[in-house]
Amino acid sequence: MFNILVVDDEPLICKGLSNLLASSGLNIDHIYTANSGFEALDCIRMEEIDLLVTDIQMGAMSGIDLMQHAKLAKPWVQTIVISAHETFQYAQMAVRLGAKDYLIKPLNSEQFLDSVRNVLLKMGKPSPELDIFMSGINESFRLEEPLPEYSKLLNELLIEPEGVLCDAERLQKLDNLKLQGPYFSVLKIKVPLDGMNQEKHYTLRDRRLLCYAALNIAKELMDQEWNSTAFYAEDEEITIIIQWDEKSYEDSSASQINRLDILGRSLHFNIQKYLHLNAVIGISQILKGLSFMAVLNRQASKAILWNNEHNDHYVFYYGDFNWNSYTTDPSVEELHTRSNLIVEKAREYIDENYAQKGLTIHEVAKKNHVSPNYLSYLFKKNTGYNLWEYVIKLRMEESRVMILNTDLRRYEIAERVGYESPEHFSKIFKKYYGISPSELKK
Numbered sequence: 001m002f003n004i005l006v007v008d009d010e011p012l013i014c015k016g017l018s019n020l021l022a023s024s025g026l027n028i029d030h031i032y033t034a035n036s037g038f039e040a041l042d043c044i045r046m047e048e049i050d051l052l053v054t055d056i057q058m059g060a061m062s063g064i065d066l067m068q069h070a071k072l073a074k075p076w077v078q079t080i081v082i083s084a085h086e087t088f089q090y091a092q093m094a095v096r097l098g099a100k101d102y103l104i105k106p107l108n109s110e111q112f113l114d115s116v117r118n119v120l121l122k123m124g125k126p127s128p129e130l131d132i133f134m135s136g137i138n139e140s141f142r143l144e145e146p147l148p149e150y151s152k153l154l155n156e157l158l159i160e161p162e163g164v165l166c167d168a169e170r171l172q173k174l175d176n177l178k179l180q181g182p183y184f185s186v187l188k189i190k191v192p193l194d195g196m197n198q199e200k201h202y203t204l205r206d207r208r209l210l211c212y213a214a215l216n217i218a219k220e221l222m223d224q225e226w227n228s229t230a231f232y233a234e235d236e237e238i239t240i241i242i243q244w245d246e247k248s249y250e251d252s253s254a255s256q257i258n259r260l261d262i263l264g265r266s267l268h269f270n271i272q273k274y275l276h277l278n279a280v281i282g283i284s285q286i287l288k289g290l291s292f293m294a295v296l297n298r299q300a301s302k303a304i305l306w307n308n309e310h311n312d313h314y315v316f317y318y319g320d321f322n323w324n325s326y327t328t329d330p331s332v333e334e335l336h337t338r339s340n341l342i343v344e345k346a347r348e349y350i351d352e353n354y355a356q357k358g359l360t361i362h363e364v365a366k367k368n369h370v371s372p373n374y375l376s377y378l379f380k381k382n383t384g385y386n387l388w389e390y391v392i393k394l395r396m397e398e399s400r401v402m403i404l405n406t407d408l409r410r411y412e413i414a415e416r417v418g419y420e421s422p423e424h425f426s427k428i429f430k431k432y433y434g435i436s437p438s439e440l441k442k
Contacts, residue, residue, distance in 0.1 A: 001027055001028065001029035002026075002027060002028055002029060002050040002051060002120055002123065003028075003029055003030045003031075003032065003047065003048055003049050003050050003051075004021060004028060004030075004031050004032070004049070004050065004051045004052075004053060004116070005031075005032045005033070005034065005040060005043055005044065005047075005049045005051070005052050005053065005054075006018055006021070006031065006032070006033050006034075006053045006054075007033070007034045007035075007036075007037065007039075007040040007052065007053065007054040007055060007058070007063070007066065008035070008054070008055040008058070008082070009035055009036060009055065009058040009059055010035075010055075011035055013055070014033040014034075014035060015033070017053065017107075017112070018031045018033050020109055020112065020113065021113075021116065024113050024116075024117075026113070026116065026117060026120060027120060030047075032047060032049070034424075035421070036058060036059060036060070036061065036420060036421070036424075037054075037058055037059075037060065037061025037062065037063070037065060037066040037069075038060070038061055038357070038358060038419075038420055038424075039420075039421070039424045040052070040054065040066055040070075041061070041066060041069050041070065041073070041360075042424070042428060044070050044073055044074060044077065045073055045388045046431070049074070049077055050077065050078065050120075050123060051077070051078050051079070051080065051116065051119055051120065051123075052066075052067070052070055052077055052078070052079045052080070053079075053080045053082065053116070054066055054067070054079065054080075054081060054082070055081075055082050055083065055084075056081060056082070056083040056084075056085065056090050056094075057083070057084070057085070060357075060358065060420070061358065063081055063083075063094075064090070064093050064094065064097065067079055067081075067094065067097045067098075067099070068097060068258075069360055069362065071097065071098070071262045072258060072261075072262060072361065072362055072372050072373075073361070073388075075262040075263075075265045075266040075269065076266060076269050076270075078098075078100055078119050078123065079094075079097070079098065079099045079100060080099065080100055080101045080102075080103065080115055080116065080119060081094040081099045081101070081102045081103070082103045082104075082105060082107060082112075083102065083103070083104060083105065084104070084105040085104075086104050090102075095225070096225055097225075098224060098225055100115070100118075100119045101115040101118075101119070103115060149173075150173070150176075150177060150231070151231045151232055153170060153173055153174060154177075154229065154231050154239070154241070155231075155233060155234070155239075156170075157174065157290070157293050158186065158233075158239065158293050158294060158296075158297035159294060159297070160294065161290055161291050161292070161293040161294050162291065165290060165291065177229060179229065179241065179243060179290060180243070180245065181243045181244065181245070181288070181289065181290065182245070182246065182288050182289060183243065183244040183245075183249045183286055183287070183288050184241060184242065184243050184244075184286070184287060184288075184289075184290065184292070184293065184296060185241075185242045185256075185260060185283065185284050185285065185286045185287075185296060186239065186240070186241055186242075186284040186293070186296040186297050186299070186300045187239070187240040187242060187260070187263070187264065187267075187281065187282070187283050187284070187300060188233070188237055188238070188239055188240075188281070188282040188300040188301060188303075188304055189214060189218060189237060189238040189239075189240070189267060189271070189279050189280075189281055190235075190236075190237050190279060190280040190281075190282070190304050190307075191210060191211055191214050191236055191237070191238070191271070191277060191279050192277060192278060192279065192280065193207050193210060193211075193236060193277075207236065210275060210277065211232065211236055211238065213274070213275055214238060214271050214275060214277070214279060215230060215232070215238050217267070217270050217271055217274060217275075218230050218238060218240060218267055221263070221266055221267060221270065222240065222242075222263075226242055226263070227242065227243050227244065227245075227248070228240050228241060228242045228243070229241045239297075239300075241293075242260070244256070244286075256286055257285075257286065257317065257319065257371065258362070258371070258372070260283050260286075260317070261283070261315070261317055261371045261372065261373045264281040264283050264315040264316075264317070264373075265281075265315050265373060267279065267281055267315075268280075268281055268314045268315055278314055279314065280304050280307045280314050280315075280316070281304075281314060281315045281316065282299075282300040282301060282302070282303035282304035282305075282316050282318070283300060283303060283315070283316065283317045283318065284296040284297070284299035284300040284303070284318050285299060285318055285319050299318040300318065302318060303316040303317060303318040303321075304316060306321065310377070312381075313377050315373055316374075317371045317373070317374065319370075319371075320370045320371055320374040339378050339382070340382065342368050342370060342375065342378055343378050343379055343382040343383065345367070345368055346364050346365075346367075346368055346375060346379060346387070347379075347383070347390075349364055349367055349368075350364060350387075350390060350391055350394070351394070354391050354394040354395055354398075354417075354418065355395065355398070355416060355417050355418045356418055357418050357419075357420055359391065359418060361375070361376060361387055361388060364387070375387065392428065392432065395417040395418055395419075395428075396417075396428070396429060396432045396433065398416075398417050399413050399414075399416075399417045399425070399429060399437070400433070400440070402416065402417075403437055403440050403441050404440070404441075410422045410425070410426065410437055410438070413425070413437070414426075425437075
């Protein structure tokens with residue numbers, strides 16, 4: 001059963017699409033509606049949403065902005081975009097963010113339900129290669145080495161790029177892969193096949209098949225919206241080289257880093273979902289030029305090593321650890337001190353700005369110069385609160401004080417604690433306290 005969130009600033013459209021979905025016979029558990037991007041984002045943070053159906057133009061937060069923030073919160077949420085404008089730029093941005101369809105208003109009911117049906121059918125379905133693994137190992141099944149003639153060359157490029165780039169024969173072979181960049185990042189996937197399950201022993205063939213399945217999950221995700229090359233590295237690792245040309249990199253580097261963070265979490269989520277393995281993902285920074293491949297490779301490998309210190313966390317971005325601040329590799333104590341400082345500053349910022357409309361985890365992370373993923377992990381680990389749960393806690397406690405001790409109207413209280421509509425405020429308040437603001441007042 002799936003949960004769907006329908007978002008449109010026109011309530012009648014929300015109601016119409018909600019009724020259409022409810023009577024469709026599709027495998028739907030719950031249908032949520034929201035009339036703004038901020039309201040929708042709260043729903044995504046607080047509920048288990050599988051599919052987001054959103055309008056593009058919605059005032060303060062557009063559908064594109066909502067998709068970006070939704071991906072940061074829960075990368076696995078799928079999206080269908082609806083719009084009154086058949087604009088190529090909007091469609092291109094939506095597809096780049098992973099939208100499964102782009103539908104033009106006025107919507108055709110059959111077309112809309114077909115689109116939703118197609119997305120839901122693909123959810124939870126592993127690729128054919130994974131079906132083979134999960135139904136039992138077929139001895140006649142033959143593993144295919146990805147890029148067999150290039151894997152050795154690519155691994156050499158990651159270790160000693162100058163040796164490859166100065167060799168005319170190997171450079172010609174490398175040109176066939178179209179690694180033109182000029183911007184590159186390296187992502188590594190460590191598939192943990194030792195010590196993860198003491199009751200299960202993986203044969204050599206099992207291990208190879210699991211790595212093969214993990215590689216296919218990665219390729220399926222990468223092929224949707226990334227220009228990338230995936231191949232096997234040593235020690236049962238999978239390496240992915242991601243590249244951007246000048247035009248596709250025109251967004252800020254911070255935006256691309258957020259996309260890499262989302263990709264890493266999607267990879268971990270899907271490998272865990274289909275293979276029941278907590279793969280560790282290491283993500284390098286983004287640098288310009290093939291000559292920096294060895295640097296990027298070391299960064300991704302170093303990022304993975306921090307799973308030894310944070311063994312309940314699985315996606316690591318090299319830049320989160322602020323290596324440039326240290327002349328030598330920092331000690332565990334130094335990193336622990338920095339982690340505490342990050343959480344302390346984040347908490348101070350939230351305490352001062354929780355009533356700000358449109359406050360996002362991305363904004364808090366940016367102030368601390370870390371990825372939203374890493375900040376969320378540290379905040380929960382150090383405080384016991386999910387970061388957004390902490391924001392809601394402050395808003396609800398402040399609003400309760402105002403309800404009990406002032407004559408402020410509901411819309412005034414909603415405004416003062418950061419909600420753009422009194423209806424949305426009341427919905428959050430009742431979910432938090434179990435009674436509505438008016439019931440508490442009485």
